[in-house]
Amino acid sequence: MIEFRGVHKTYANGTKALRDVNINIEKGEFVFIVGASGAGKSTFLKLIMHEEVPTAGEVIVNGYKLSKLKRREIPYLRRTMGIVFQDFRLINTMTVFDNVAFAMRVTGASKREVRKRVPYILGLVGLENKARSYPMELSGGEQQRVSLARALVNNPALIIADEPTGNIDPELSYEIMELLTEINRRGTTVLVVTHEHDLVSHFHRRVIVIEDGTVVSDVPQEQPAVPVSEPANDVVADVLDTIQSAPKGSPADAVIDDIVNGGDAQ
Numbered sequence: 001m002i003e004f005r006g007v008h009k010t011y012a013n014g015t016k017a018l019r020d021v022n023i024n025i026e027k028g029e030f031v032f033i034v035g036a037s038g039a040g041k042s043t044f045l046k047l048i049m050h051e052e053v054p055t056a057g058e059v060i061v062n063g064y065k066l067s068k069l070k071r072r073e074i075p076y077l078r079r080t081m082g083i084v085f086q087d088f089r090l091i092n093t094m095t096v097f098d099n100v101a102f103a104m105r106v107t108g109a110s111k112r113e114v115r116k117r118v119p120y121i122l123g124l125v126g127l128e129n130k131a132r133s134y135p136m137e138l139s140g141g142e143q144q145r146v147s148l149a150r151a152l153v154n155n156p157a158l159i160i161a162d163e164p165t166g167n168i169d170p171e172l173s174y175e176i177m178e179l180l181t182e183i184n185r186r187g188t189t190v191l192v193v194t195h196e197h198d199l200v201s202h203f204h205r206r207v208i209v210i211e212d213g214t215v216v217s218d219v220p221q222e223q224p225a226v227p228v229s230e231p232a233n234d235v236v237a238d239v240l241d242t243i244q245s246a247p248k249g250s251p252a253d254a255v256i257d258d259i260v261n262g263g264d265a266q
């Protein structure tokens with residue numbers, strides 16, 4: 001879904017923001033991107049959004065080779081992604097409903113589609129009762145959920161969040177992250193830049209670490225340990241019972257031989 005091949009980004013003032021980045025992110029993944037301030041995390045996201053272009057190398061997103069992207073194709077690329085900003089970027093003169101509806105209307109959605117979809121998405125982020133409120137009447141966590149609803153309303157394949165919890169309370173950060181997890185569970189690929197180590201270690205997802213423009217670590221999602229289930233324990237106990245109680249030369253011996261010798265028992 002996202003591929004970086006030998007990507008370098010040097011800004012006009014000579015700042016080398018990314019150096020030789022090679023990364024593959026598959027559809028359906030949930031990835032944390034971490035690193036110190038100035039490491040190049042936002043630049044990494046901006047290259048995906050095609051807000052910046054690489055100085056060298058190739059970025060491929062949702063099937064679009066970005067170096068070959070025509071100007072008129074940019075809106076189509078952007079429609080495949082929903083973006084969540086640290087500072088929410090809501091329109092303060094519009095209600096919650098209209099902030100979310102606006103993102104749909106610009107894509108040419110019909111009134112009927114908007115009336116159906118917006119309440120559904122507000123429900124998904126737990127704001128069904130705030131549709132008529134204005135952003136300034138909401139808490140920071142609620143505002144971020146509006147911005148998440150807006151990012152989701154056009155059903156993007158990819159959600160990109162640049163420090164989405166940077167301006168909200170820690171306990172609300174978990175809430176936002178739980179929501180992103182739920183969205184990911186429904187099939188959307190999620191990329192989250194954060195510097196909150198507690199969050200990263202709590203959610204056990206793939207973690208890409210960027211340091212001084214270079215990917216220095218890429219740890220895959222931790223697989224949950226599979227506990228030995230009760231039935232499996234019962235089977236093991238049964239087998240042990242059989243082995244211990246069976247006289248030599250019984251059918252159980254043949255079975256054990258089979259297991260030990262890979263089926264070549266004489």
Ligand SMILES: Nc1ncnc2c1ncn2[C@@H]1O[C@H](COP(=O)(O)OP(=O)(O)O)[C@@H](O)[C@H]1O
Pocket residue numbers: 011012013015016017035036037038039040041042043044
């Ligand atoms: N538009 C720009 N022009 C020049 N330098 C920039 C620009 N944007 C970012 N930088 C520089 O590039 C480096 C990486 O920035 P950024 O990707 O924003 O890092 P992060 O998001 O990890 O804090 C920093 O040194 C930053 O100052």
Ligand SMILES: [Mg+2]
Pocket residue numbers: 041042043162
């Ligand atoms: Mg940044």
